[in-house]
Amino acid sequence: MATYHIPVLLKESIDGLNIRPEGIYVDVTFGGGGHAREILSRLNEDGHLYGFDRDADAENNILPGKQFTFVRSNFRYLSNFMDWNDVEKIDGLLADLGVSWHHFDDETRGFSFRFDGDLDMRMNKQAGKTAADVLNTYTEENLAGIFYHYGELKSSRAIAKAIVRTRETQKIRTVRNFLDVLKPFFSREKEKKQMAQAFQALRIEVNEELEALKDMLQQAADLLKSGGRLAVITYHSLEDRLVKNFFKTGDFEGTLKKDFYGNVLTPFRLINNKIIIPDAEEIEKNPRSRSAKLRIIEKI
């Protein structure tokens, strides 16, 4: 059976949470359960871990024992589910953002340009718009914005125009259909990188990844006890910028607020001033960890 996922920055992130054995923890991106298993191994009988994932496939990895509760939900509803479980405050939360290996390696999900198949890309297959819906219904202006802002593609306007022209005669339903539209805009040498950027852009839009991240971070900050920790692993610059600003200032624009005396007002203390990234050994074993960045804060 294919590996579901290999956890990234495992020791660094869980050490960074400074686990209290009797504490209440949340892993908002349960996936294959690699980080969750490590958190659980550091809890005693009074401790508890809640694991969120919006993808039903993650349910196959649910961990045994009464210290673990799986929540199949988008993490943007974190507070609601904590309320539902009568949890007022938490000691720590981990977010290991994006998708798992499982998503990229499942030919039927449309996340990878390595396989032809339906352009779906939804992490939760039961709800919301698919990547094909986005390509076939969004305006040219909106499409250009997505490829420019989420994919950082210079030819975003031309790509959007070509999508709109193509769909006038034939709907874009499959990975192959989409690649046929994209390829003329990419040079041979940069083709793979640019295709990955285009796929990433579409995935971020389909799953509303940035909106969900913002909602979750704000709720996590409210839920954390004083002295509680929040560790976030990001994989692209858009999500990293949001996390960096929020950790530094408590808002997403990164605006520093000061009191009357000029002291910086922030709800958090940075645990690592410098971002933590995988070392050469980890990247060699797991090349997909290459772009990972870990940031950790403590609630004051």
Ligand SMILES: C[S@@+](CC[C@H](N)C(=O)[O-])C[C@H]1O[C@@H](n2cnc3c(N)ncnc32)[C@H](O)[C@@H]1O
């Ligand atoms: C990088 S993987 C996490 C892997 C996990 N740490 C492990 O060790 O196996 C990210 C997971 O988070 C889930 N996910 C991404 N965004 C989510 C969201 N907004 N709400 C809930 N789950 C989400 C994905 O379905 C995926 O399973």
